[in-house]
Amino acid sequence: MDVKRYMQTLGKQAREASRAIARAETNQKNRALLAMAAAIRRDAAKLLEANARDMEHARNAGYDSALLDRLQLTEKTVVGMAEGLEQIAALPDPIGEMTDLKFRPSGIQVGKMRVPLGVIGIIYEARPNVTADAAGLCLKSGNAAILRGGSEALHSNQAVAACVREGLEAAGLPAAVVQVVETTDRAAVGELITMKDYVDVIVPRGGKGLIERITGEARVPVIKHLHGNCHVYVDDRADLAKAVKIVENAKTQRYGTCNTTESLLVARAVAATVLPEIGRMLAGKGVEMRGCPEALAILKGAAVAENKLKAAVEADWYEEYLGPIIAVKVVDGLDAAIEHINTHGSQHTDAIVTEDYGRARRFLREVDSASVMVNASTRFADGFEYGLGAEIGISTDKIHARGPVGLEGLTSQKWVVLGDGHVRG
C-alpha cells in the first residue's frame, strides 16, 4: 500500500467534505449525531465482538493491563458512547454565531462570525470511545475529521466508524466528513501531521511520548496536552478544614487523571498546624509523600507513617506521578508559591486555598496556568465540569485554546464587514 497516496486521498476527501459540513444546518448535523447514537445502540453486540478480537490480540501481544483496561469496551461504555453523541446533539451550535457587529466611523459595520477550523486530525491510542467522541465534536463544530486510532483498537474503531458513517449518510452528509485511517502503518501518522494543504489542526491524545513526537514532527498546528503537574498551595490565611478537604479530593479522588494534584505547597507560617492533619489523611489513603526537609521534619514529628515519607529530590517538583505519590514543600508564602508553580509546573491547573481576598486575586492573576482556582479542587479542570458539554482534550498551550477544549476550541472567528457601497477614503 502506498501510504502517502492513501493519506493524500483521505486529505483531499476531507477538505472537500469540510466545505459541505461547514455549511450544513444545525438540524442536519444533529440528525447525523442522533442516527450515529442509534446505530451504536443497535450494534452494541457487534461492537463488543469487534472489541473482543482486539482484546484477544492485545493479550496475546502481551500488552500491559493499563492498556487492556483502556481498550476494553463494555455494554456500559458502548451506551456511554451513544449518550455522548446525544449530548453533543443537544449542545448549541457554535457555527455561524455573529458577535460584536459595530458601526465604524467609515460607515461599515464590522463584527465576527464563528466558523469551523476545517479539517481536524485526531491521533489517539487504545480507547475506542474516542472515535465516537471525536467524530461527534468535529461534526457538530462543522469540521471534517481524520481519525487515527491505535493499531491495537483497529477492529473496535472500524466498528464504531461504520456506525458513524451510517449516521452521516442517514442525514445526507458526505461519509468523508469523518474518515478513519484504516492502515496501521505508522507512516500514516507522519503523513497526517505534515499535510498542510489538507489538515488545519492536529489534536493528539495520548501519553507524553506520543505528544512530544507529534509536536516535534508536525508541520500542521497542534492543540496539545503535554502533562499535568498540578499544585495546591495552602496559604497561611487558609481555612484549615477546606485545605484538608481540597487536598484529599485533588490528590486522591482519582490518581491517573491529568488534573490530579501532584505537588502540595504549604506556607511556612501554617505548616506545623496544617501538615500533620494532611499528612495523616494522605498516609491513611496510602499516598507516599516526598517532602522537602522542613516538610519531612514536621510530618515525622506528627506520627505520619514513616514508610509513606521520603525525601524529595529536585526531579520531584516537576513530576506527574499519575499515582499515589505527592511532592510536599514548605514555602515562604504567596510569592514563593507563585514562583515555584510558574517554574516547576506544567501550566495545567493550580489552586490556592486562602481566605485572603488580595492573595486570591494575585494568585489568579499571576499563576500562568490554563486553569487557576481559589478554594476548589484541581479535579474540576474538565470540560463537563466547566459546562462545555464535552471535551476533545485539555490544552496546555497558550495559543488558540487553553485548558479544556470543547466545541468552541474547534472553531475560529472570521471578520465580517457589511457595507452599502462603502470604499476606503
Place this chain on the structure above:
Amino acid sequence: MDVKRYMQTLGKQAREASRAIARAETNQKNRALLAMAAAIRRDAAKLLEANARDMEHARNAGYDSALLDRLQLTEKTVVGMAEGLEQIAALPDPIGEMTDLKFRPSGIQVGKMRVPLGVIGIIYEARPNVTADAAGLCLKSGNAAILRGGSEALHSNQAVAACVREGLEAAGLPAAVVQVVETTDRAAVGELITMKDYVDVIVPRGGKGLIERITGEARVPVIKHLHGNCHVYVDDRADLAKAVKIVENAKTQRYGTCNTTESLLVARAVAATVLPEIGRMLAGKGVEMRGCPEALAILKGAAVAENKLKAAVEADWYEEYLGPIIAVKVVDGLDAAIEHINTHGSQHTDAIVTEDYGRARRFLREVDSASVMVNASTRFADGFEYGLGAEIGISTDKIHARGPVGLEGLTSQKWVVLGDGHVRG
C-alpha cells in the same frame, strides 16, 4: 560572538521580564508608552541621523528603491511613531478582563481571564517604525518582546530601542520587557524561532519568502501573514454603480498593500453590462487586465485600450500582483465564485457586490477567508479600520487569530474557578 548563547540570554531575560509586565498595572504600562513617545519626539534629530547612516549604507550596498523607501524615516514618520504609541496608551487594557463567570451545578463559579501570551518574537524587515509599534503593542498587552529587525535598519532600530528603553525605565519597568537583537548574524533568527522555553509566539512581518522560511523552521507557534490574493465578486444582483466604485477603490487606492484586490469575478448574466465600464475605468488608471477568454472578448468589444488587456494563464488566479494588474474572470454565478475563491484565494479578504440578501448571507458564511465583506472595498481589512486601534499584522492562519491582529490577538484566555472549599463528587 556566540549567537546561541546570546539569544538564550535574551530569552531568559525576556521570560523573567514577561512575569513583571504581566502583572504591571494599566497606568504603569501607559506611563511607559507615553514616556517612549516623549523620548522619540525629543530625539527626532538623533533618529533621523541614525536612519541617515542606514540609508547611506543601503544605497552603497545597492538595495532597490522599494527597500530604501521602507527604510527611510522622515520627520513625519518619526512623529507618527510617537503618535502610534500615544494611541496605544489610549486603548483599553485587555489584560485581566474576566468574562462569562457562571455558577455550575457543582457550586463552583467558572469563567475566563484574559492574559498575555508571554514572550513574543517579532521578525521584520527594513521599516524601523515597526520597532516602536511592536514594542508598544506587546507592552500594552502585557507581553515581553524580542525584536529582530532587518540588518539594513540596525542603527535606526537601535535609536528607537533607546527611546523604548528610556520609557520602560521611566515607568519603573524592567528594560528587558522589550529587547532588540543587536547582532545582524542570521543565526539569531534560527535561534529565536526555536527557543520554545523562552518564546511563546513568533510574528514575522515581511515578504512571502521570509514568512515561508520562518514557518518551515520554527518550533514555536507562528502568527503569520502569507499573502493577500483578495477578490471582488460582482454578482448578477449587484448595483452597478456600487460595483464600479468598489472595484476602483479595492484595486487602485493603493497597489502595494495586502488587502488590495487582485482578482475580479463577474457573474455571466451581468458581465456584458458591467465589464465595459469597469474595464474603461481600470484602463484609464493604467491597470492591466488579465482576463479569461470570455472577459477578454467583452473588454475588447468595449473599446478598452488593447495594450491593457492580456490573456490570463492559470497562475494568474493565484497571483498577488502588488501592482497595477488585475485578473478578471467571468463565472456562472455565486456557487462558482465561492468555489473559485476557496480554491485560488489566500484566505485573506474577499468581497461580494450584491443587493440579494440570501446570496450575501451565503457568501459571508461559505467563503473561507479571514475577512468576508458585502458591498465594501477589500481595502477596509485593516486593524485601524476595524477599530482595533493598531495592528501587529494580519493573520492568514485559522488557529488563534484570524485577520487583523491587535492587542487581543497577543493575548490568551485562561480559566478561572472560584470555590469555597468545593471538591469534585
